[in-house]
Amino acid sequence: MNHDPARRDFLRLVGVTVPAGMVLCACGGSGTDAHGGTANAFFAPGEMDFIQAATARLIPTDALGPGGDKAGIPTFLDLQLAGPYGRAERWYMQGPWPTGIDGQGYQLRFTPAQLYRQAIAGIDKHCRGKYQQPFVGLTGEQQDEVLRALEGGKVDLGDVPSKTFFNLLWQNTQEGFLADPAYGGNRDFAGWKLVGFPGPRYNYVREIGEYGKPYQQPYVSLIGRAPGTALAHAGEAS
Amino acid sequence: MARRMPPVDVVLVGFGWTASIIAQELTDAGVQVLALERGAWRDTVPDFATDHIQDELRYAVRKQIFESPERETLTFRNNASQTALPMRHLGSFMPAAGVGGAGVHWNGQCWRFLPQDFVIRSHTEQRYGKGFIPADMNLQDWGVTYEELEPHYDRFEYLCGISGQAGNVNGQLVAGGNPFEGPRKRGYPLPPLERSASTVLFDKAAREVGFNPFPCPAANASRPYRNPLGVQMGQCTYCGYCEWFGCGNYSKASPQTTILPVLLRKDNFHFRTHCNVTRVNTDSTGKRATGVTYVDVEGNQIEQPAQMVVLCAFAQHNVHLLLLSKIGQPYDPVSNTGVVGRNYAYQITSSVDVFQKERLNPFMGAGALGQAIDEFNGDNFDHGPHGFVGGGYIALWNTGGRPILQHYLPQDAPKWGAGWKKAMHENYLTACSIATHGSVMSYRTSYLDLDPTWRDVYGNPLLRLTFDFQPNELKMSGFLTDKAAQIGRAIPGASIHEKKRQGPYSIVPYQTTHNTGGAVMGDDPKTSVVNRYLQSWDVPNLWVMGASVFPQNAGYNPTGTVGALTYWSAEAMKRYLKNPGPLVTT
Ligand SMILES: Cc1cc2nc3c(=O)[nH]c(=O)nc-3n(C[C@H](O)[C@H](O)[C@H](O)COP(=O)(O)OP(=O)(O)OC[C@H]3O[C@@H](n4cnc5c(N)ncnc54)[C@H](O)[C@@H]3O)c2cc1C
Numbered sequence: 001m002n003h004d005p006a007r008r009d010f011l012r013l014v015g016v017t018v019p020a021g022m023v024l025c026a027c028g029g030s031g032t033d034a035h036g037g038t039a040n041a042f043f044a045p046g047e048m049d050f051i052q053a054a055t056a057r058l059i060p061t062d063a064l065g066p067g068g069d070k071a072g073i074p075t076f077l078d079l080q081l082a083g084p085y086g087r088a089e090r091w092y093m094q095g096p097w098p099t100g101i102d103g104q105g106y107q108l109r110f111t112p113a114q115l116y117r118q119a120i121a122g123i124d125k126h127c128r129g130k131y132q133q134p135f136v137g138l139t140g141e142q143q144d145e146v147l148r149a150l151e152g153g154k155v156d157l158g159d160v161p162s163k164t165f166f167n168l169l170w171q172n173t174q175e176g177f178l179a180d181p182a183y184g185g186n187r188d189f190a191g192w193k194l195v196g197f198p199g200p201r202y203n204y205v206r207e208i209g210e211y212g213k214p215y216q217q218p219y220v221s222l223i224g225r226a227p228g229t230a231l232a233h234a235g236e237a238s
Numbered sequence: 239m240a241r242r243m244p245p246v247d248v249v250l251v252g253f254g255w256t257a258s259i260i261a262q263e264l265t266d267a268g269v270q271v272l273a274l275e276r277g278a279w280r281d282t283v284p285d286f287a288t289d290h291i292q293d294e295l296r297y298a299v300r301k302q303i304f305e306s307p308e309r310e311t312l313t314f315r316n317n318a319s320q321t322a323l324p325m326r327h328l329g330s331f332m333p334a335a336g337v338g339g340a341g342v343h344w345n346g347q348c349w350r351f352l353p354q355d356f357v358i359r360s361h362t363e364q365r366y367g368k369g370f371i372p373a374d375m376n377l378q379d380w381g382v383t384y385e386e387l388e389p390h391y392d393r394f395e396y397l398c399g400i401s402g403q404a405g406n407v408n409g410q411l412v413a414g415g416n417p418f419e420g421p422r423k424r425g426y427p428l429p430p431l432e433r434s435a436s437t438v439l440f441d442k443a444a445r446e447v448g449f450n451p452f453p454c455p456a457a458n459a460s461r462p463y464r465n466p467l468g469v470q471m472g473q474c475t476y477c478g479y480c481e482w483f484g485c486g487n488y489s490k491a492s493p494q495t496t497i498l499p500v501l502l503r504k505d506n507f508h509f510r511t512h513c514n515v516t517r518v519n520t521d522s523t524g525k526r527a528t529g530v531t532y533v534d535v536e537g538n539q540i541e542q543p544a545q546m547v548v549l550c551a552f553a554q555h556n557v558h559l560l561l562l563s564k565i566g567q568p569y570d571p572v573s574n575t576g577v578v579g580r581n582y583a584y585q586i587t588s589s590v591d592v593f594q595k596e597r598l599n600p601f602m603g604a605g606a607l608g609q610a611i612d613e614f615n616g617d618n619f620d621h622g623p624h625g626f627v628g629g630g631y632i633a634l635w636n637t638g639g640r641p642i643l644q645h646y647l648p649q650d651a652p653k654w655g656a657g658w659k660k661a662m663h664e665n666y667l668t669a670c671s672i673a674t675h676g677s678v679m680s681y682r683t684s685y686l687d688l689d690p691t692w693r694d695v696y697g698n699p700l701l702r703l704t705f706d707f708q709p710n711e712l713k714m715s716g717f718l719t720d721k722a723a724q725i726g727r728a729i730p731g732a733s734i735h736e737k738k739r740q741g742p743y744s745i746v747p748y749q750t751t752h753n754t755g756g757a758v759m760g761d762d763p764k765t766s767v768v769n770r771y772l773q774s775w776d777v778p779n780l781w782v783m784g785a786s787v788f789p790q791n792a793g794y795n796p797t798g799t800v801g802a803l804t805y806w807s808a809e810a811m812k813r814y815l816k817n818p819g820p821l822v823t824t
């Protein structure tokens with residue numbers, strides 16, 4: 001296992017120690033879902049339920065391809081929040097902490113990991129109060145209603161402005177959909193196939209002048225080409 | 239007690255673009271040079287190898303290639319009535335940390351400023367009258383002219399292997415180049431880069447509207463190139479992971495790809511990494527620098543004596559060091575006196591997103607691959623009817639199509655959900671964006687000083703930035719954006735989204751790392767920190783490099799001019815070393 005370069009690269013990229021089953025699941029693009037039995041690196045099971053449900057609404061599965069949950073975004077978020085990003089390792093986190101104006105940027109004392117934890121608890125509380133169910137138990141329409149309320153800053157999440165959380169969740173969700181599959185999201189290149197981005201290719205000297213022509217090479221990740229990957233831009237005949 | 243190192247002739251603070259040039263020049267002149275860099279050593283191999291550098295999440299989104307605000311940041315407010323708050327993560331600009339400085343992760347958009355830019359106050363007064371300049375605008379001539387800098391622009395361009403098309407050689411206009419540029423002695427060392435599909439669209443549309451588009455000057459090598467130092471560069475492969483990344487292909491000009499292979503072999507050059515300089519030390523008269531103090535990787539305070547000190551730490555860091563070291567009179571915005579921190583300026587940008595049907599494959603690109611027009615830069619047009627000072631270029635840059643941060647969606651596209659997904663699917667390959675890149679003048683109300691509350695990891699007060707876009711800039715930028723929209727509309731089948739820059743200035747979205755001023759150059763010590771050779775008025779064995787010396791900013795990216803000024807100053811330093819003392823007396 002330790003001699004597997006893909007696994008080594010993956011661990012280096014993600015920068016976090018996680019259970020082996022998790023890594024396999026993140027790289028292999030199939031098999032057990034992070035939710036289904038394997039331990040999460042960051043989320044508690046109830047939190048993971050929220051993340052699965054929310055990412056499936058933010059990027060739904062449809063004729064154009066897999067949605068956020070199926071594209072591995074929950075795994076991506078779990079690993080990101082367990083790692084240096086979740087701990088805000090590169091952020092300036094010294095007080096005092098007065099509130100500022102929008103143009104002064106983020107001024108909360110929460111790390112991203114703390115923000116998710118606090119917000120998800122608050123959202124489930126809000127849902128139980130309003131719909132007598134946690135978020136995961138709501139219908140799709142109700143879930144969208146809650147997401148829109150978060151987006152509009154209308155849900156009371158204690159010290160966390162709900163709009164701040166929504167924006168972070170949506171930003172991180174897009175990252176999980178469109179970042180290199182090495183990070184556990186964008187599974188089977190779901191995000192890149194949707195848009196037609198071939199991945200970290202290195203040389204376009206020949207192709208750059210071929211105006212209007214589709215780029216034909218297979219999708220590729222920093223940790224190689226996943227087996228069985230279709231070549232076509234989603235929705236196009238191959 | 240600080241440990242004391244053996245003295246050197248010259249100590250450089252930072253080891254980025256300007257430090258590398260100074261080190262190369264002064265070691266050639268025979269002196270001992272030491273560069274102190276706060277960041278790590280890094281080189282093309284292994285640090286920028288394509289098997290891991292092409293990682294949008296790590297480098298561009300999580301910003302791991304840049305300065306870490308956790309160690310040092312600044313506080314920001316729009317005006318003096320607000321409380322400045324720390325920039326807790328990087329946003330509007332992203333300073334470098336590590337050998338090569340921002341030269342590692344710049345785009346390579348390498349421009350010359352216009353001849354009038356260097357004499358903007360006298361030129362403006364002469365053409366439009368004194369009353370044309372707003373009362374609170376600290377407009378200032380540079381003390382150096384384009385003609386004086388021309389040979390030094392040339393040196394920087396040949397060092398870097400700039401790909402481009404000359405527009406004016408010795409006063410003779412050359413078809414296909416920028417007809418507005420100042421006269422140059424010879425053409426660029428390399429022909430322009432290949433054009434991408436979107437830059438071809440822009441070119442056609444701009445011509446149709448009646449403008450003169452030309453290929454932007456690029457520090458991405460269009461052909462293999464050997465520079466005058468004998469360093470070999472490879473041909474750019476249009477990999478699209480250029481700005482915000484290091485180049486794995488030896489194609490983007492940086493200290494590593496143009497100077498270091500020669501410099502690092504010299505016995506009279508040394509550098510130390512993970513050394514954060516915290517003070518420039520002076521003797522009891524305060525008129526002579528005795529060296530610097532730095533904190534090493536283990537947290538030890540170390541004193542480095544030197545005969546001469548050169549600040550090469552990037553715009554705002556140079557000013558921070560001057561303020562911490564109490565060298566020069568700090569600027570006081572109330573009385574409009576003092577100089578250190580005065581005339582901070584920036585860049586004002588906006589864009590026009592274009593949605594059309596042709597496939598553009600945006601991911602094939604390079605950091606400085608673009609077509610531009612210069613009709614509305616500097617004073618290339620009559621400002622009389624418009625009532626503002628300044629201008630900028632309008633360009634379509636095709637730097638890459640990294641999908642997280644480089645995609646454009648129509649204004650009415652849903653922000654998330656199925657509609658977002660459909661819009662991503664329909665637009666990623668076919669959308670592009672026209673950029674405007676405007677000048678920002680200096681104002682009484684835009685300045686840098688020390689923050690009273692927040693501190694960095696070394697216990698020093700953070701730098702405090704007070705800055706906002708003024709009506710002059712917003713008006714100018716709006717004018718440029720309308721012109722860009724005119725070009726956008728001329729693209730067949732296009733619908734456009736005109737994104738004018740709105741005030742107030744926000745530190746959150748990335749705009750440019752073109753911070754300028756705070757230690758400006760000039761002819762008068764009452765309104766400048768350094769003389770026309772970039773030598774401190776107060777401490778003649780101290781010099782300041784980089785965009786901190788710009789009296790105000792022009793409508794171009796800064797580094798061509800930073801490079802030219804560095805060579806200009808290096809020549810002056812060589813004269814100074816033979817006969818130390820102030821090079822300009824007042
Ligand atoms: C993302 C990005 C894109 C850019 N694109 C362009 C472009 O296309 N065109 C253009 O003209 N310009 C561009 N620039 C700007 C350009 O990179 C800079 O103008 C240029 O690098 C400035 O050179 P410098 O020597 O002043 O600073 P740098 O090259 O940044 O070097 C400064 C060095 O000093 C070190 N340092 C700072 N403080 C200390 C201290 N206290 N002690 C020790 N070391 C210290 C830093 O770590 C750094 O390595 C870009 C910048 C960025 C960040």
Ligand code: SF4
Binds near residue numbers: 475479486488
């Ligand atoms: S686009 Fe060209 S210059 Fe830029 S990183 Fe890629 S190969 Fe290097």
